[in-house]
Amino acid sequence: MKAVVNFAPQPHSVEMREIPVPEIGETDVLVAVRAVGICGSDLHQFTGNHSWKVNYPVVLGHEFGGIVAKAGARVQGFSEGDRIVSETAAVIDPDSPFTRQGLYNLDPNRLGFGYGVNGAMTEFVKVPQRCLHHIPVTLAFETAALTEPCCVAYNAVCVNSRLRPGDSVAILGPGPIGLLCALMARLAGAGHVVVIGIPADTRRLEVAKQVGADTTLGGKGEDVGAWVKEFGDGYGLDLVIDAAGVSATLKTAMEIVRPGGQITKVGWGPQPLNFSLDPLVQKAVTLQGSFSHNWPIWEKVIGLLASGRLSMDLILNRISPLADWRPAFEDMHSGRIVKGVLTP
Numbered sequence: 001m002k003a004v005v006n007f008a009p010q011p012h013s014v015e016m017r018e019i020p021v022p023e024i025g026e027t028d029v030l031v032a033v034r035a036v037g038i039c040g041s042d043l044h045q046f047t048g049n050h051s052w053k054v055n056y057p058v059v060l061g062h063e064f065g066g067i068v069a070k071a072g073a074r075v076q077g078f079s080e081g082d083r084i085v086s087e088t089a090a091v092i093d094p095d096s097p098f099t100r101q102g103l104y105n106l107d108p109n110r111l112g113f114g115y116g117v118n119g120a121m122t123e124f125v126k127v128p129q130r131c132l133h134h135i136p137v138t139l140a141f142e143t144a145a146l147t148e149p150c151c152v153a154y155n156a157v158c159v160n161s162r163l164r165p166g167d168s169v170a171i172l173g174p175g176p177i178g179l180l181c182a183l184m185a186r187l188a189g190a191g192h193v194v195v196i197g198i199p200a201d202t203r204r205l206e207v208a209k210q211v212g213a214d215t216t217l218g219g220k221g222e223d224v225g226a227w228v229k230e231f232g233d234g235y236g237l238d239l240v241i242d243a244a245g246v247s248a249t250l251k252t253a254m255e256i257v258r259p260g261g262q263i264t265k266v267g268w269g270p271q272p273l274n275f276s277l278d279p280l281v282q283k284a285v286t287l288q289g290s291f292s293h294n295w296p297i298w299e300k301v302i303g304l305l306a307s308g309r310l311s312m313d314l315i316l317n318r319i320s321p322l323a324d325w326r327p328a329f330e331d332m333h334s335g336r337i338v339k340g341v342l343t344p
């Protein structure tokens, strides 16, 4: 079968290869992939500027939906023909203290599809039964493939942050996760939502407006600090979601958060920082990280997508056959599209 394989750490070490259909174990299913989302992390591995360990060669892709093509002898609750999406924690230790709390997403030893084990940018992928969730026939595979990034946003906005109706929210970084966080903040009853980017984000900031941001800043180099002083009582925003892929945006987050407010960091980058964290102390800010997602979040997000309350219409801008992976990657990398999906 054809697969988009990342074979080395050097930039652009990705190519289409012919690989065998995987063998499955007793508690696995073989999924026929119908749609697989392109994630920022796939792009980071493509450009070779990722900060995690990759088991080369590996098939890319961890945001996917498809049909059960074959179920192992001990699989329960899923059978041939079922429509499913899959979580990303392909290998976990069932006895780790995190797994026992349902927080397998936080186990530092877990391995995910697309970097630790072969992912879904191919025709068939081996998936343990515990990763699977059923999806209704009304939910298209192309939309369902975006369940995973929606779960990242749900965890950041609705689980790790404490957002009350009417709270003002700033989102740093209008990439896919930032825009999904804006949608989630809207669903959760946020008051004023402001999405902040840089001039290269012009296109994505337009999308931010369309998905419900009240204000967008940074596309024309606007002074964010000056805007915040003019906003409301001038003391800053209740919640800042930092979805930019660098650490340095924490400085902006500390500047614009309200005393007693919260910062949730969901975007990451390995670069070191050289500024003071004093505003965290002086403003008594709650700073929290948010990483990945777990089973209950998947069930909630599938329900939101299936009901249409959470719409991907403005986020999903390109559906391409697997063979066109490269132009799709490039379109997303350049910000011409927010999110692309490949259909093997």
Ligand SMILES: [Zn+2]
Pocket: 039, 040, 041, 062, 063, 148, 149
């Ligand atoms: Zn992803």
